[in-house]
Amino acid sequence: MSVITTERHDDVLVIISDNPPVNALGQAVRQGLADGIEEALGDDSVKAVVIRCDGRTFFAGADITEFGKPPQGPGLGDVLDQIEASDKPVVAAIHGTALGGGCEVALACHYRVAVPSAKLGLPEVKLGLIPGAAGTQRLPRVVGAEAALPMVVVGNPIPAKKAESIGLVDRIVGEDSLAEDAIAFAREQIGKPVPRASEGTANRDGVENPAIFDEFRAKHGRKLRGFDAPEAGIQAVKAAGELSYEEGVKKERELFMGLMAGTQSAAMRHYFFAERAANKIEGIAKDIELIPIKKVGVIGAGTMGGGISMNFLSAGIPVTILEMEQEALDRGTGVMRKNYERTALRGRMTGEQVEQAMGLLTSTLDYADLADCDLVIEAVFENMDVKKEVFAKLDETVKQGAILASNTSYLNVDEIATATNRPEYVLGLHFFSPANIMKLLEVVRGDKTSDQVLATCMKLAKKIGKIAVVAGVCDGFIGNRMLSPRQQQANALIMEGANYWEVDEVLLDFGFPMGPFQMSDLAGLDIGWHRDPSRIESVRDALCAMDRRGQKTGAGFYDYDEARQRTPSDDVKKVIAEFAEKQGVEQREISKEEIQERLLYPMVNEGALILEEGMAQRASDIDVVWINGYGWPLYTGGPMFWADTIGLGTVVAGLEKHRERLGEKFKLSQLLADKAAAGERFNG
Ligand code: 3HC
Ligand code: NAI
Secondary structure, eight states, rough: SSEEEEEEEEEEEEEOOOOOTOOOOHHHHHHHHHHHHHHHHOOOTEEEEEEEEEETTTTTOHHHGTTTTTOHHHHOOHHHHHHHHOSSOEEEOSSSSTTTTTHHHHHHEEEEETTTOOEEGGGGGGTTTTOOOSSHHHHHHHHHHHHHHHHIIIOOOHHHHHHHHHTTTTEEEEOOOHHHHHHHHHHHTTTTTOOOGGGOOOHHHHHTTTTHHHHHHHHHHHTTTTOSHHHHHHHHHHHHHOOOHHHHHHHHHHHHHHHHHHHHHHHHHHHHHHHHHTTTOTOOOOOOOOOOOOOOOEEEOOOHHHHHHHHHHHHHHOOOOOSSHHHHHHHHHHHHHHHHHHHHHTTTSHHHHHHHHHHHHHEOGGGGTTTTOSSEEEEEOOOOOHHHHHHHHHHHHHHHHHHEEEESSSHHHHHHHTTTSSSGGGEEEEESSTTTTTTTTEEEEEESOHHHHHHHHHHHHHHHTOOOEEEESSSSTTTTHHHHHHHHHHHHHHHHTTTHHHHHHHHHHHOOOOOOHHHHHHHOOTOOOOOTTTTSSSSSHHHTTTTTTTHHHHHHHHEEEHHHOEEEEEHHHHHHHHHHHEEEOOOOOOHHHHHHHHHHHHHHHHHHHHHTTTSSSSSHHHHHHHHHOOOOGGGSSSSSHHHHOOOOHHHHHHHHTTTGOOOTTTOOHHHHHHHHHHTSSOOO
């Protein structure tokens, strides 16, 4: 059956796409649209045209799976020109999400009507691209450069109402009557001259006030650092004001093709599919029955317990939080309220929503109040004995059939499960700090965790807005396990003579938001410190004894001024040199290249070990963990995709070159060595 069909409603021809799941604009859809328009133009009795989609959404974009393959005609740009050239009015009838190429279809139509719940946007930038079917040229001509900039350069879709207010949507129609309302609207336009986006003049604003482009760069610079596509987007929108429409389209094409051929877009497209693959668990039936989660318990109202609770409260799921002492309970719930109120102050929540969320919270000192929870998440001190005691109590008090989860960072989830008589209901739910904000959730599958419990938690993760990845039980799971060799090398490098600020800089230049020593300063150097200033066994001990405990004391590895600007400290450099001497490590000049190789290649190796031991389902899951949990730059696609990009042979050769310096525990992954030898990749 064809993906495009047409339907006659007297003098209106309706072109309907049905290409599940998201009506992506693949070859058959493009051909069908071209044929539909031809049918309309060739039939004198047709006076107007409506383009709409069946299923859950209007066209959600070009078919990303076609990218990188030889193009098959007709091209989207040509089809859109054909639509726009029609003298008969063409109306886009939008529901769901008109994204990317889908939004460009809408822009090529003469009119756009949308249901209230619809969204429109040009998210190509999130795939390392800019719109490639004249979207950067038509949009500013309809809504102005200033309104077009965020859509093209940041890429967040806007709701129909906002789209109407900037002139992108002509009419909001009934949520349940789109098909009829669009036909009626089309009929109203018969006989009128058709407005064409390519002939619009709203783009003059950018010519009259060219400062808007630099202002936009300045405002978003930090967030867009390192990405190529946003700058290309700014240039394309600017060109829309400076060049003729035809020249502008040429410019857009040039920029688009340049990005399409680059590594960033390949990496970001990889990530798009990686994030979706992460949600799928191999070997578990899609239709497995899930456990309804109507009430959640949280043990511990500290840093993590509070943040974890907020996720559920915000999603409308009641939480009972338990502590040992009333004081800790009050402090913990007080922090949660403050966090919500801060969000409200920033305008991202209403006061009413704050009260609604907090209203779903119950606090208690009594385990009996957790009896009817469907899921309890433990977030107490990182200590096996304490955790086991908590799980034994939970097993006794919480109803059978409820899931018991631990937020442990490193401890063995299987061992924790032995404290209960229901190991199949036990697993790890490893949130990242701040838990109410960070997107990543490692779902740690124990030896005995049942498929149903795992699948329930994956689904629940989506409900609370997390990106979940399944990990196996091993020291530090996926993320922290890979952090260890990096930290070990960072410490070794400064002993050998690398400046600690250079180690940080290498990672900043690579695209991380922060280097390891900045991170230590932020977290506090005294985490886990023995608190005896006379006992100095590491650089950290020495710095703590000097009261350099990180940002909170105004100094750590770096000195901090009142604005928290950091400067490297000669004193610290001296402490490090003294330590190196004591340990008999000779200090030498170390190149930035060596620093990068020694920080990152061992991580790739650890990732490969994780894969070969079956601790991650797929290489792309590791990429998802590092991008969302640790700020690995998205535009490199994550550690495993980055390794593919530079070549696994390069990684192995680098590891061999530095082997002596990689520490006693270093073990080259056989999987990595084999793949490198065979010229293979981790991802596809
Ligand atoms: N091409 C191919 N497949 C796509 C796709 C696309 N544009 N968009 C989504 N899919 C697939 C997903 O991979 C997923 O497949 P799976 O079920 O096998 O995993 C399936 O459709 C459903 O997608 P989601 O799970 O993401 O469904 P949601 O309902 O959560 O979200 C969505 C729907 C908002 C449309 C989201 O999928 C999305 O953001 N899609 C991408 C939109 C986009 O980036 N469009 C621009 C493309 S580039 C372009 O148009 C260039 C042009 O300018 C020339
Ligand atoms: P925290 O020290 O801030 O909070 C722990 C809370 O648990 C305290 O309020 C304490 O009073 C309470 N508690 C201790 N024993 C208890 C018991 N028997 N019953 C009830 N309450 C008890 O610690 P944080 O940082 O929240 O860590 C908790 C867990 O989360 C640890 O396992 C940690 O490894 C893990 N984790 C921590 C992350 C972080 O960045 N802080 C990130 C991811 C996981």
